[in-house]
Structure formats: structure tokens, C-alpha cells
Amino acid sequence: MRDVAAEAGVSFKTVSRVVNGEGGVSPKLVTKVEAAVAQLGYRPDQRARLLRRSISAPTTIGFVLVDVANIFFSNLLRGIEEVAMSRQCLVLAGSTEGVVERERQLVETFVERRVAGLIVVSWGAAADTLRSEVMRGTPVVFVDAEPEIPDLDIDVVRSDHRAGAIAATRHLLAHGHTDVAYFGDDPAIFSARLRLAGFRWAMADAGLSVGSEREVTGSHSHQEWTDIIDRYLASTLLPTAIFTAQNFVTLGAVRALHHRGLRDVIAHVGFDDIDLADAVTPGVSLVPQDPRDLGRRAALQLFRRLDGELGPAVRQIIASEVIARGSGEIRATT
Amino acid sequence: MRDVAAEAGVSFKTVSRVVNGEGGVSPKLVTKVEAAVAQLGYRPDQRARLLRRSISAPTTIGFVLVDVANIFFSNLLRGIEEVAMSRQCLVLAGSTEGVVERERQLVETFVERRVAGLIVVSWGAAADTLRSEVMRGTPVVFVDAEPEIPDLDIDVVRSDHRAGAIAATRHLLAHGHTDVAYFGDDPAIFSARLRLAGFRWAMADAGLSVGSEREVTGSHSHQEWTDIIDRYLASTLLPTAIFTAQNFVTLGAVRALHHRGLRDVIAHVGFDDIDLADAVTPGVSLVPQDPRDLGRRAALQLFRRLDGELGPAVRQIIASEVIARGSGEIRATT
DNA sequence: CTGAAAGCGCTTACAG
DNA sequence: CTGAAAGCGCTTACAG
Numbered sequence: 001m002r003d004v005a006a007e008a009g010v011s012f013k014t015v016s017r018v019v020n021g022e023g024g025v026s027p028k029l030v031t032k033v034e035a036a037v038a039q040l041g042y043r044p045d046q047r048a049r050l051l052r053r054s055i056s057a058p059t060t061i062g063f064v065l066v067d068v069a070n071i072f073f074s075n076l077l078r079g080i081e082e083v084a085m086s087r088q089c090l091v092l093a094g095s096t097e098g099v100v101e102r103e104r105q106l107v108e109t110f111v112e113r114r115v116a117g118l119i120v121v122s123w124g125a126a127a128d129t130l131r132s133e134v135m136r137g138t139p140v141v142f143v144d145a146e147p148e149i150p151d152l153d154i155d156v157v158r159s160d161h162r163a164g165a166i167a168a169t170r171h172l173l174a175h176g177h178t179d180v181a182y183f184g185d186d187p188a189i190f191s192a193r194l195r196l197a198g199f200r201w202a203m204a205d206a207g208l209s210v211g212s213e214r215e216v217t218g219s220h221s222h223q224e225w226t227d228i229i230d231r232y233l234a235s236t237l238l239p240t241a242i243f244t245a246q247n248f249v250t251l252g253a254v255r256a257l258h259h260r261g262l263r264d265v266i267a268h269v270g271f272d273d274i275d276l277a278d279a280v281t282p283g284v285s286l287v288p289q290d291p292r293d294l295g296r297r298a299a300l301q302l303f304r305r306l307d308g309e310l311g312p313a314v315r316q317i318i319a320s321e322v323i324a325r326g327s328g329e330i331r332a333t334t
Numbered sequence: 335m336r337d338v339a340a341e342a343g344v345s346f347k348t349v350s351r352v353v354n355g356e357g358g359v360s361p362k363l364v365t366k367v368e369a370a371v372a373q374l375g376y377r378p379d380q381r382a383r384l385l386r387r388s389i390s391a392p393t394t395i396g397f398v399l400v401d402v403a404n405i406f407f408s409n410l411l412r413g414i415e416e417v418a419m420s421r422q423c424l425v426l427a428g429s430t431e432g433v434v435e436r437e438r439q440l441v442e443t444f445v446e447r448r449v450a451g452l453i454v455v456s457w458g459a460a461a462d463t464l465r466s467e468v469m470r471g472t473p474v475v476f477v478d479a480e481p482e483i484p485d486l487d488i489d490v491v492r493s494d495h496r497a498g499a500i501a502a503t504r505h506l507l508a509h510g511h512t513d514v515a516y517f518g519d520d521p522a523i524f525s526a527r528l529r530l531a532g533f534r535w536a537m538a539d540a541g542l543s544v545g546s547e548r549e550v551t552g553s554h555s556h557q558e559w560t561d562i563i564d565r566y567l568a569s570t571l572l573p574t575a576i577f578t579a580q581n582f583v584t585l586g587a588v589r590a591l592h593h594r595g596l597r598d599v600i601a602h603v604g605f606d607d608i609d610l611a612d613a614v615t616p617g618v619s620l621v622p623q624d625p626r627d628l629g630r631r632a633a634l635q636l637f638r639r640l641d642g643e644l645g646p647a648v649r650q651i652i653a654s655e656v657i658a659r660g661s662g663e664i665r666a667t668t
Numbered sequence: 669c670t671g672a673a674a675g676c677g678c679t680t681a682c683a684g
Numbered sequence: 685c686t687g688a689a690a691g692c693g694c695t696t697a698c699a700g
Contacts, residue, residue: 385695
């Protein structure tokens, strides 16, 4: 800015005025300054600018997610970005990779950058930091997961994991199955816990008991899930139906069922959408989520708070139903 | 910081020392300050900190991409993030959605935030801004695309789009096909242009001519591609093989081939990996890319420059071969 | 071991 | 219409 002022032969205050289009500057000087700006390739330093500015429109929001490479989270990010962009706001995103400690680190890093607001797929690991930030007035929205944090009431946007799992399980029961196996993420994960709970509830509600060998959980890539389910299907006493509670698990199951030649034998319903669900044979029946929409909703809620909306925390729990495509409608063979 | 100093009853310089772990502070004061920090939930403002700091480790890099919701770009981002994280660096990412003008906007916004470096999937739209930034010493790496910008020599990391397309086309030719249709992204896109060029070259090299009705291009979602290819397959004079030059196009083609009952009739090779490529029947033969690896390479190259490495621009052009899974090995029926 | 001064690049009041 | 001063929240020299 100093250089530009020197180049244009004016005080740097005048440069500031031109750059900000404040007016009250003679056209002659404006031209001069603009020429200098262009020549030196000058771009104002937003950090310094925001440092001094008292009230400023939000310029950056932070998004803590688990893994951008997972299509669920990348669509969540896309939805958030879409809303943020329309408000001239950037999104700082960071993956925790499921490492609980990284959630706290990322939240702290974002806070130190003075993001205007935070959207977090939280395990509750950043509870203390989030609490002090919320006290200070930084809005926070939880998305996908809804950790219980004492003394902290936070807006949340998520799918109704439990109801979705119940719908999926009942869909299988309705087709005559009584021996259903569950494959899902580590129950330490909020959404996975609720989906497992939904599965158990629906089975119990139908008067069916579920052996522990019918619940396989853990956090794995879809390649790993392919192997795990493939081995499971090689064992004796096969279930007549399976419920896979997450997109990676569903991908693994489709591969394994195809590999074992059981795709027309064992019924299968998944949670989360996958590409080509309608192109494989049979089509994969599943309970879809719309992550992009969830992201949009979370961001809109965040901006509402940034715009000054007060009031108690808002919970948006989005329900979803089974889309029947074939795999979930295979009847039990008795 | 002022409040913390008051709370602890020391000068704010002492607080600064404690927060930065500079040492040379009596244990008694350290304890006091730490208590005050904890009580007030104080977090240093990185923006102010970086403003004053003369030499500082890179803290943020910017990544301009086309669409995070596309699995190719989200994996690119993941690879970049992985490397950035290991250097305590955050990634600001923004989607252009294919709008050329947004590339310039995003680059400028990032520059104004004083990102340490930039990784760009560029159309060349931000040429002027990039040039002045590079002059100023901000390292830039192009990934996936390699626009020609006069007077600007920039590091690039990308797949060998042309060679991959040639390999895919020849794979089909080797199975007896002479009538191959091409479906791909808008040739205004760098990678799409090179893939189309590769297809044409391979056909011409084999002495085959390609009618204009055998080249279908445009930027569409995979739902749209499904419809486009589905309609194409309903017309007369079907090709005996198709080459789909991008992941969305490949997804659309698989759906359309299945829908039309032509999946065992028309040979198909794609560019880019897709989920379930090995689970559909027949498996989808394709030329994979490893976007996460491309992202890692781009970020490593950027950090090398940030670490002070000089020298001419480095071009990493990654080759790839056809993975045969069935769809590409269907022989031409004469 | 601790503090008062100057400055990072800008903006927000105040004068002229 | 233009500029000299003070300050945003911090750090980097310099004193005591």
C-alpha cells in the first residue's frame, strides 16, 4: 500500500479510499492510484483489513469433517460451500480421519484464525473449546452427528439415522426374513450407534433375537469391507438378509455378494446412496441421505445465527425411506 | 491478550512470552498467566501474529478446483490436505463449478488472504493474477490441467490424458472394433481436449475415420449423461464400441448400456476410476487415475518451492494403462 | 527475568 | 477533497 502511494504520489490513506471505493476522491487521483495498483499488482491484505474493522461481514467459516475423500462428506462440503459462496464467504475445511484428538486441534486452529462460525461433524472431542467459543459468540452448527455436551445447546442438522435403520430393517422383515446380519461402522461414531440401535430395536420389536455373530462393526475402507463381508459369506450358517449401515460397507457388500454368487440369494438393504446402485443386478435397495442438502441446511442455519438470530437451538432431523431396487426385495427362502 | 494480562496482573508482553513458550519467564508468572488464559478461554489471533512475523512457516495454502462433489476433485483435495496437515498447514478450497470467471475470483480472494501458495485446476482464466503473484514470489502449482500462459512457467502435476486416451482407444481397436464412439466433457476443458485428441489420433493412426456423430461432448452430470447416452443408444447405426472419457460419463454409460440391454453387446472403456467398476456385469474396463496421489504430488511440489527450491518448472505427467475387467474386451461382431 | 517502544498493513475516527 | 494521528492484536527488537 505504501509502495502504491509512493508510485501514485499520494498519501496511503488516499490509496485506501480508492481501493475501497469510498468516494470523495478526485477522478484524477483515482486514475493515478488505479494505474499504480495495476502496475504493482497490488492486492489489499484482508487479514490486516479485518483486524481493524469493527463490524465485518463473515468472511470465512470452518468445517471440521471426517474425510473429504468420502463422497458423503465431500457432498456435505459442497452444500456448505454453495451457501457460503453466495455470501462471499470462504470455507476452511479439515479432515479428522476419525482421530478424535484431531477434532479438537482443528477446531482450535480454526478459532485461532478467527473464523466467523463453525460447522462440525463432532465426536464431542472439542467440547471445551466449542463451549468457550460459543460463549464468546461464535455460532456453531453440528452436522450429521449430535454429541451431548453438558451446558451446551447447539443447532444440529442430521439424518434420522435411527428411523432410517428401522425402515431398512423392517423392509427386510416384511419380505419374510428373520435372520438378518448387520454390518456397520464403529458404534463409537454417533450415526453408526443410532443405526445399530435402530436395527436392534426393529428386530426386537418383531420379536426376533440377534446373535452377536450377526453384528459386525468397525471402521474400514470399502476394500477392507469387501474382504470382511466376503469371508463372512464363506462361513456356514448364512443369514438370509443383510443390512449395511454406511456407504463404504454397502460397496463392500455388493462386491462380496457378487463375488460369492449370492447376489440373488441374500437380500440386502444399505444406508447411504452409492453410485451405480441402480445399474448393478439386482439394483441395490437403500435408504438414501442427501448430504448436499444437509450441508446447505447447516450453512443456512449458521448464517442465520451470524445474521443475529437468537433463540434456542434448532434441531433439524431429516427422515428418509427405503428406495426399493431389487436387492432388498429378495424373499427369504425357507 | 490485554484482558489476560490484566487478569494475571502482568504486562501483556509477558503473556505473549508464555503463550509462545519463549521461556525466560518465572514459573510463578507462567502459572498465573496459564490460569488466566484458561479462565478467559483465550486463543491468540493468528492473523495479527502473522501480520508482524517476518519469516513464518506456511500456514494456509489455497486450492482452486472445479467441484468438490466430484470424487476426482475430492480425492485430489484429500491428497493435498494430507501433505498440508503434516506441515501444520490448512487448505482453503473453492469450487469454480466450471465458471471461468470464478477461477480468477477465487485466486484473487486467496491472494488477498495471503495464502502461502496456490494449487490450481486452471483454465488459464486467472493468468494475470497468477503472473503477478508468481513475480511476487508466491509458488503456484497447476494440477490436472496445464494451461499455456505466456511468460509464465509453472510446475504442473497431471495424468497423461492423451496417452491414456490412446491406450483406451487402442484397447478397443485391438478387440476388432473399427466403429468407436467418443463421449466426453466439453473440449474447452484441458483434460477433455487432450483425451479427445488422443482418441482421434489413435483412430487416425489405425487408418480409421471418425464421423462427427461419433463424437459427443459437453459438460453434464452423470444423470444427464445417462439420458444422453441412453438416447444415443436408441438411435440406428450403433457403434460397436464406446470410449467414455470421464467418470461422470462412464457412470452414465454403464447405466444406459444396462438399461438398453446392450452391456454385453457394445464394448466400453472409460477414463477415470468409478466405484463398483468391478461389481457390475461385465466389469468396466478403464484407464484409472489416482487423484489422491496427484494431490499429494502437487502439494509436495508446492512445499518444495515454499522451502526455497529454485530452478525451472517441473512437469510431472503420470501415465496410466487400461485395466481390463470385461466391458472393454467384448469383440466386435461382424 | 520483565517491560515500554515501534511496527506489521490496514481502517476508523478526526482535522484541514 | 486530502492527510496526519491512533489503533486492531500481536511480535520483534531494545532497555532495565
